[in-house]
Amino acid sequence: MALPFSREQFFEVFTRYNDAVWPAQFLLYAAALSALALVLARQRHAGRAASALLALLWAWMAVVYHLVYFREVNPAATLFGAAFLLAAALFAWHGVVRGKLQFAWALDTRSAAGLLLVAYGLVFYPALAWLLGHRYPAMPTFGLPCPTTLFTLGLLTLMRPPYPRSVFIVPLAWVLVGVQAVFLFGLYEDIGLLAAGAAGAWLLFQRKTSWSHA
Numbered sequence: 001m002a003l004p005f006s007r008e009q010f011f012e013v014f015t016r017y018n019d020a021v022w023p024a025q026f027l028l029y030a031a032a033l034s035a036l037a038l039v040l041a042r043q044r045h046a047g048r049a050a051s052a053l054l055a056l057l058w059a060w061m062a063v064v065y066h067l068v069y070f071r072e073v074n075p076a077a078t079l080f081g082a083a084f085l086l087a088a089a090l091f092a093w094h095g096v097v098r099g100k101l102q103f104a105w106a107l108d109t110r111s112a113a114g115l116l117l118v119a120y121g122l123v124f125y126p127a128l129a130w131l132l133g134h135r136y137p138a139m140p141t142f143g144l145p146c147p148t149t150l151f152t153l154g155l156l157t158l159m160r161p162p163y164p165r166s167v168f169i170v171p172l173a174w175v176l177v178g179v180q181a182v183f184l185f186g187l188y189e190d191i192g193l194l195a196a197g198a199a200g201a202w203l204l205f206q207r208k209t210s211w212s213h214a
Helices: 007-021 024-040 046-072 077-097 109-131 145-157 165-178 180-185 188-204
Strands: none
Touching: 007 024, 007 046, 007 180, 024 046, 024 109, 024 145, 046 077, 046 145, 077 165, 109 145, 109 188, 145 165, 145 188, 165 180, 165 188, 180 188
């Protein structure tokens, strides 16, 4: 099935978005680093702070990217925006209101995988994009779906059970959508979504004792 937009239109959306929202990209990046620092420092309210950040990021992507910019070239962006708003609501409800998302790290494989995915979304993604010849503003920046999904699934990998499975649904669904950009548009930095999706799927289908009843 043919896409309703061309490769040039796809990258033009990034250009228009980045030009319009600057310097919000840096503010979102700083907020992500702050939330991550709270998790790494094992601060008492780190779970709610990280959940609030995730809710903000997914609401931002829903409204500012999908509904304002991407919808101009892709009618499916309306559906994407609705799904991302659902994700934001789930992070806010389970993490901020109910305090059910608790993040912690340890010297184990799970924490190492989670931190590696977080680092991929924040550091390796833009570095790899640059090495592959993508230049600002015609490139995905933090606060756009693919790098932010990498960061999100990395942070969720640091969750400690029990946790609600529902928070994984939209990020994992976006992995299936976003990874197509590798093959359709040459965004090879998005290949990391496969690792993020594998980690998220493993957590989603872990034994039932890891789940909350939410």
